[in-house]
Amino acid sequence: MTYDILLKNANIIDHEGKISTNINIYIKDGLITNITDDIYEEITKEVIDCSNYFVTPGLVNLHTHTPMNVFKGIAEDVNADDWFNTEIWPYESKMTEDDVYVGSLAAIKEMIDNGVTAFADHYFCADRICDAVIETGIKADIAPTVFGMSEDFNETLEKVTNMIKEKKDISSRLNVRMGPHAPYTCPNDTLKKIINRAKELNVGIHLHVSENQQQVDESLKIYGQTPFERVNDAGGFDIPCIIAHGLWITQDDRKYLNDNTYIAVCPKTYMKLSLGLGHIWDNSSELPLCTGTDSAASSNTLDPIEQARLFALIGKYTKYAPNSFILSDIWKMLMRGHEALPFNSGKIEENYAADLVIWDFKLHNTAPIYNPLASIIYSSNSSNVLYNIVDGKILKRNGVVETVSENLVNELSKVSNDILRRGKGKTNLVF
Numbered sequence: 001m002t003y004d005i006l007l008k009n010a011n012i013i014d015h016e017g018k019i020s021t022n023i024n025i026y027i028k029d030g031l032i033t034n035i036t037d038d039i040y041e042e043i044t045k046e047v048i049d050c051s052n053y054f055v056t057p058g059l060v061n062l063h064t065h066t067p068m069n070v071f072k073g074i075a076e077d078v079n080a081d082d083w084f085n086t087e088i089w090p091y092e093s094k095m096t097e098d099d100v101y102v103g104s105l106a107a108i109k110e111m112i113d114n115g116v117t118a119f120a121d122h123y124f125c126a127d128r129i130c131d132a133v134i135e136t137g138i139k140a141d142i143a144p145t146v147f148g149m150s151e152d153f154n155e156t157l158e159k160v161t162n163m164i165k166e167k168k169d170i171s172s173r174l175n176v177r178m179g180p181h182a183p184y185t186c187p188n189d190t191l192k193k194i195i196n197r198a199k200e201l202n203v204g205i206h207l208h209v210s211e212n213q214q215q216v217d218e219s220l221k222i223y224g225q226t227p228f229e230r231v232n233d234a235g236g237f238d239i240p241c242i243i244a245h246g247l248w249i250t251q252d253d254r255k256y257l258n259d260n261t262y263i264a265v266c267p268k269t270y271m272k273l274s275l276g277l278g279h280i281w282d283n284s285s286e287l288p289l290c291t292g293t294d295s296a297a298s299s300n301t302l303d304p305i306e307q308a309r310l311f312a313l314i315g316k317y318t319k320y321a322p323n324s325f326i327l328s329d330i331w332k333m334l335m336r337g338h339e340a341l342p343f344n345s346g347k348i349e350e351n352y353a354a355d356l357v358i359w360d361f362k363l364h365n366t367a368p369i370y371n372p373l374a375s376i377i378y379s380s381n382s383s384n385v386l387y388n389i390v391d392g393k394i395l396k397r398n399g400v401v402e403t404v405s406e407n408l409v410n411e412l413s414k415v416s417n418d419i420l421r422r423g424k425g426k427t428n429l430v431f
């Protein structure tokens with residue numbers, strides 16, 4: 001028996017924020033195989049001395065649009081209507097498959113750097129995102145976007161169905177599900193069709209719901225139901241479901257949530273586009289909240305810690321409650337994303353996937369270390385992520401992301417020049 005990696009004398013922060021010291025973690029064939037006091041260095045291929053470091057489960061980004069890294073900074077200081085209708089969607093309408101691929105690689109590199117071991121994506125040309133996932137070693141749950149009111153709806157649904165069938169079993173690091181865009185872009189019949197197709201394929205769904213007050217008001221006006229009610233009526237909560245935002249969930253909507261529903265919140269985008277406070281800070285411990293980043297076009301960074309930090313700060317500030325939104329609850333919100341994804345990850349226990357981060361807090365931005373959770377949530381940045389390990393493979397080693405090309409920055413400048421040269425196209429979507 002030979003082990004692949006030994007994390008020796010590690011300080012551990014587990015999924016609940018509990019800390020233990022001097023632990024040896026053995027990794028073999030992608031799994032955590034032993035957690036013990038014993039040291040077998042002679043039968044381990046790589047030994048990493050973690051006596052000065054902390055080891056945690058990896059981070060999850062439960063809602064993003066990775067290809068949109070190519071639009072980072074293109075639409076600033078505008079309101080949400082203009083952001084969607086006159087900037088992002090017109091540019092997107094001329095996007096190429098190569099843009100999608102380069103944007104995904106850039107996003108994945110940034111996420112690996114920030115300690116993300118798995119993410120959930122929602123975009124079109126999703127097969128190119130899958131390519132980037134397979135190449136870089138990260139894990140991902142990919143939902144190809146379907147707009148329910150577009151003229152080529154049936155054609156898109158068939159295309160997406162074929163893609164899901166094709167990608168479903170190609171890698172244990174990849175999961176696929178249906179991505180109806182949102183209730184406001186899917187009338188009842190197409191919303192139901194997409195969800196029924198997800199059921200037939202035995203996959204889940206990932207969709208935007210109740211992002212702002214206006215969406216709830218218009219839904220009530222047109223359908224007499226909230227967006228959550230419409231998703232429920234269409235059968236969306238019968239299957240694994242990732243809700244992006246759910247910011248304006250009503251008290252009554254909460255009854256639709258179940259053990260297979262997770263809500264990915266992205267406060268940086270809400271603040272930037274002034275989407276309002278909504279209701280997710282009210283009795284938030286009763287909601288299945290996880291951390292997402294949304295795209296780099298609205299959040300500019302793909303850093304779950306930054307989003308969790310903002311979630312805690314907004315809660316403390318607006319509720320006049322500095323002793324609420326406490327570190328261990330924020331940490332659990334960061335870790336909950338693992339439960340939403342089928343990757344057997346998120347716990348430092350035997351037989352769990354070796355999806356781990358090694359943190360160095362003995363740096364100027366985080367030292368001294370009285371409270372390691374405070375170091376992570378309030379002080380850390382990517383420089384503290386020393387190693388990022390997925391399925392026992394080291395994606396970031398000693399502070400360097402090893403699995404994505406260094407030339408990506410040049411590729412991104414080329415793509416952004418092309419995007420500006422092509423300009424904006426027509427779009428029949430309305431936010």
Ligand SMILES: [Zn+2]
Nearest residue numbers: 208244294295
């Ligand atoms: Zn989104």
